[in-house]
Amino acid sequence: MHFEANPSDAEAVIRVISRIAELPADAWNALAGDSPFLQHAFLHALEATGCVGPDIGWEPAHLALFRNGRLDAAMPLYVKHHSWGEFVFDWSWADAYRRQGLNYYPKLVCCVPFSPVPGPRLLAGNDADRTMLVETALELTRELGLSSFHILFPTAPDHAVLEALPLMHRSGFQFHWNNAGYADFDAFLAALTHDKRKKIRQERKKLARLGVTFRWVEGRDSRDADWDHFFRCYADTYARHRSEPHLNRAFFATLRKTLPDNLVLIIADRHGEPVACSFCMKDGQRLYGRHWGTLEYLPGLHFETCYQQGIEYAITHGLQVFEGGAQGEHKLARGLVPIATHSWHWLENSGFREAVDRFLERETDAIVHYMDELEAPFRHEPPSKG
Template sequence: MSQTLVPRLVRHISHIDASAWDALGDGRCCTSHALLSSLEDSGSVGEGTGWHPQHLVLFDGDAPVAAMPLYEKLHSFGEYVFDWAWADAYQRHGLAYYPKWLSAVPFTPVPGARLLARDEATRAALARTARALADESGLSSMHVLLPGPHEAELLAENGFMLRRGVQFHWHERGYRDFEDFLAALNHAKRKKIRQERRRAAAHGLECRWLDGHSATCEDWAFFHHCYASTYALHRSTPYLTPAFFPMLAARMPAGVRLLIAYRDATPVASAFFLLDGQALYGRYWGAVEDLPFLHFELCYYRAIEYCIAHRIPRFEGGAQGEHKISRGLEPVETRSAHWLRDERFADAVDRFLEHESAGIDFYLGELSERVPFRREGP
């Protein structure tokens, strides 16, 4: 490695060779060049979205040796680690919270590498460079959402405050099939899941798994209709454009899964997942009919079955949702890192995070008592 690494802000990830970018990552699909470039090229991020790519890349000569997916954000939508109260406090005191720096995978609450690097020395250099950028830019703050544990510690060493959170993940433990998984649960939860699956089966639907090779343009158009309908039901606007899903499927065909439920060859519901060697990631779903328990069937039970059949180590069900515990997912702690320029607000947020962390300890303890697996012994 040369003595001097040169930092650059890259406004479009296509300016970085895909293989060079991916070589820096941890193998997770969510920070892959294919996914991030599809977000940009489909117009899901970029001009008019409030997500302006400014990826921080360290170069050793002409070679990228470290990279941070980074955005200049004009709002806090699509983040899953909420700082609306901080933004409101800034506004009430006549200060501008936006734009801010955000390192995250847009619209995707999947923990993983945010400081992509070829080795630990360049990873540490990237953390220092990110802090220097935050200091020198004049923006209100920098936030790194859901980094890996080691990365969180590196950021803390550079003056970032750490915030704890909770997600719910399912873990493959050598189950032979779904019934074997159910056998590991306590009687009440096992009975409830069987009841829900019977109610879903009563709709008489056939479910098919598709990947980026087998899904057609019509399949993706149907899924986007379902996806947009789910947002409409919550009086919201979808973040991802219709072009995103087929574009990602073409660029990362092995890394996407689409589950479609049909009635007499007519699609009525669908769920979208991402996949890599470490996990299956539940992302979006929607239906053109209101069918009780179909959401649980497609988004959880079929996903767990898929993981068991393909020996996928983990299923991540996304952000929030205590109801996931009763369906076999377990609480997992996450971290995020935050830096605020204004020392007064930084002190206030630091005190808030200390108080919040104590609450997270209590919450995790409470959740551990609700895990549905059978307990051995008296």
């Protein structure tokens, strides 16, 4: 895809990059910050192993802003031919377009594929460059005749720029755990209400009686057998729903080589044989629960493998936040609390733009009310909903 923009900054040139391998990894990572999901190696692994690409509806179209040959700003960007793997659900918008004889796809989406993880999306050192990235994305949307442009799960300081541009804001929420300086897992349990504390302890005792133990395997220390077990569990989760995994074995093998210090496998063994596994990523402050699967149903195994073990790992390693992934009110009972998430949207069709804007106002009111009504799992006020 050939596209080049010359914004108001005379020294800047913005290009569309169809392969992230064309961009220098060090320069990209300097803009991306600490999030493992925005690292050049992570996004390159998705492309190199065929998890994203034009043939499966994820056409990379990253924006790169250069000055004198230096990469000064960037945006992870994709031309999408469906809405899978985004976790900001716009299927009803697509259906409304279809019923009016219009095409919602393709669309332009700024996101991390298959990863509903909040983080920076406008990778730049100042608001002027962030603004140029968004304005160029809107220009690209029109140039390609796409229906819409979307930015999913951005965090500050992106918000200030997005609020000043003609995009529509959409609210959402996830469940995250916040470390209040707990000395150990028992200290965390002591902060929960009595019924939730009792339930977690009972589940742990039942699993122990069934011969279940857990081990945390760092990416750098992992073995082939650990990854074989994880992928078998991961693929089985999809097979139960008669579908194929979005991420293939080669993708995880690539991450094991390129981002070993950001990977953690939480493996459940029963009588010494692995039966379940959770795949997590981490940075210096956060643990991100991403994928899981089990080869044997045991009561409480899912909650322990996916949530309790992640929380205990975070406490042990001094991490501040455990992100439990998208959706799931059941996570509230595990000590995770609702955290606001955000996305921004622009539709080319003015009629649909007005209708969606009215819908988003009602949806935001409903989400705020829902979050306020959720009963906190803690004996006192939970951490901020942020």
